[in-house]
Amino acid sequence: MLHKYRWYEYVLIYCGVAVFLTFVLAPFVEAFVVSLRPLSGLFSIPYRFITDDMSFEAYFSMWKNVPLLWRYMLNSFFIATVVTILGLLCIIPAAYAFARFEFPARNSLLGVFIAVNMFSGAVLIIPLFKLMQQYGLLNTYFAMIAPGTAFVIPTGIWLLRSYLVRIPKELEEAAWVDGAGKIYTLVRVIIPVALPGIVVVTITAFITAYAQQFIYALTFNSVNELNPLPVGLFQFFGRQSVVWNELMAASLVGILPVLFVYVFLQRYIVAGLTAGAVKE
């Protein structure tokens, strides 16, 4: 039939997949193997992938040698969570406006929001730095949360709008006929119905916020207790004597929350991330 492969086609496909996935996953495997080896064993020549002195030692010693590791992880989590919540507060009403109402300049306004996606925090870093300095906001959580929020909004609006467009209009009209106010309708009728779409937006926003904390924290924050994980670990990424096994162990533990979220919700995430780049 159409999708019946011959044996050599199977071999070719699986070999191709193996090569492709090796490229994608080898760094993770290598990081895990490194985290299991004692530091002295790492610096042995010639290079060996597996050795017999492997243990989970680094996963215990890292908490002692990186005393603030807990703080970094909690900070990362905290920043991403607040960004997500603030983002949703902006995204939900805006997406609703773009999905449901006719108003002058609607499409160009939507275009402007989408265009913001084309810029990154790195572009705005100078004036933001000056602005934060001026208002004494450097070295606060706020300095790391505000720019993050701005950059989850455009994708969020885009995603949620395309979901809301598909909800039948009759639903709101029925609520209005019953005398419900506009805001009441949004909160009590639209949001419950749109919950699956909101879940996608929430996950997408959280993962984005968790992934992109580096430059803001690096630039706007110099108080170690407030650092998120990437910048916290970056200090141990010095050129000369990096404690590689602990760095890899801490990195793997740090990505565990998102990997966990990903494995369980990957269906939604893939839908969200790919749709973020797509039109209707």
Added chain:
Amino acid sequence: MAHTAKQKDYFPYLLLVPATLVMLSIVAYPLIETFRLSFTNTGMSQNYEYVGLANYEKIMSRRFPEVIARTFYWMGLSVALKMLIGTFGAVLLNAMVPGRALFRILVMPPWVIPIAIGVFIWGWMYNGQFGMLSGMAQRIGILDAPFEFLAYKNSAFMATIVTDVWIGVPMVTLYLLAAMQSISRDLYEAAWVDGASRFYRFRRITLPLIIPSIATMALLSAIATFNSFDIIWILTEGGPRGATTTMIIDTYKTAISRFKYGEGAARTVMIVLFLGSFTFVYFVLLSRLAKRSPNNAA
């Protein structure tokens, strides 16, 4: 409906207030401020003067054109590799073989994790004395001595690209996979009935129909790559001897490391001009595609 018509005057604007406020304060105001600062000699102190186009003259006469060229070279190479590997991956994941659901899940991790942490891992792999890549290459016999990938101009340039490709490939793959899956099966069946080979079907059906998606994704990748900061900053900080200094890195160094906000702002304006033109092309592309094929635009 009269009810809707009456109230629609102000309500949608009200809904847009929170998002607009955030955008104005975090994006619009800083952009305008950047433009203003680019005509000043702002530095560490509170006082500054307007210096006209001096900052722009400075960057044009120095090595900045070289930085622009390097940025485009870096971006072009990275995007080309992402599209190639991403298309390759999407074709494979689109094959109806046992295990494909698992393969699709396994593609995503580089994109899901914090960029900086993925880069730490690559930092280790590039380590010359003890890292995986040098070690493996020595085992196989490609290298006969340890090679410090990040210490030499060309290899550091390529190393940062490979890491950028690694982070970008999952997204490209899944996006193109989604595009391939939206192609109607009838087309393939008709071609199959006519005796068209698998490769012929790919070349004559799949490829033409996903070209718009490839173009869209290439442009989005280009924009993301142009903005890339974490990868280069963590691996090389723009070195060795400027070999990986892209426009973003150069701007950051000027403004944040050397406190020359005015000169940095002039560089940022250049970046905004480039990004603005990419964005323009993106919107033109989207509207063209929407006009041409409203129902199968990826």
